[in-house]
Amino acid sequence: MTLGTTTTPRIAAVAGTALALALLAWAPAPARAQAELKTDQDVERFFATACGWCHQGGGREGGRGPALMGSKRSDEYIANRIATGKPGKMPAYGQSLTTEQIDAIIHYIRNLKPEGGG
Ligand code: HEC
Numbered sequence: 001m002t003l004g005t006t007t008t009p010r011i012a013a014v015a016g017t018a019l020a021l022a023l024l025a026w027a028p029a030p031a032r033a034q035a036e037l038k039t040d041q042d043v044e045r046f047f048a049t050a051c052g053w054c055h056q057g058g059g060r061e062g063g064r065g066p067a068l069m070g071s072k073r074s075d076e077y078i079a080n081r082i083a084t085g086k087p088g089k090m091p092a093y094g095q096s097l098t099t100e101q102i103d104a105i106i107h108y109i110r111n112l113k114p115e116g117g118g
Helices: 004-026 029-033 040-050 075-084 099-110
Strands: none
Touching: 040 099, 075 099
């Protein structure tokens, strides 16, 4: 009998646990990567990376896409444009955003004010 025969399985068990924990920590990451858009500040951050390169100034100015601030479009129109996009012009976000997230974006757009103003 040596110590070696009893320690080897323990090392294997520890390594197995570490691997399982690593997998657990890693697995939910893609789901969490999709930002929670609870406040206009959350949306502002998301908008800057996802939409800002076409809707400049946080949506206040035009760019590749039109300015969104002060839009006369209905909520339904805006929700539909975000969900379905516009072929060749704007990507569709219906697969990556929930209706709650799209509602939060509409709320953000409706509350846009000229920068520095207000
Ligand atoms: C690749 C550039 C691009 C990106 C990225 C983009 N858009 Fe657009 N967006 C456009 C263009 C171009 C239009 C005009 C489409 C049309 O002809 O109706 C548009 C139109 C819109 C409209 C309708 C505005 C109006 O008055 O007709 C909304 C709302 C909108 N985008 C929101 C968003 C949001 C929110 C995001 C990010 C989740 C986003 N867009 C990302 C290019 C883009």
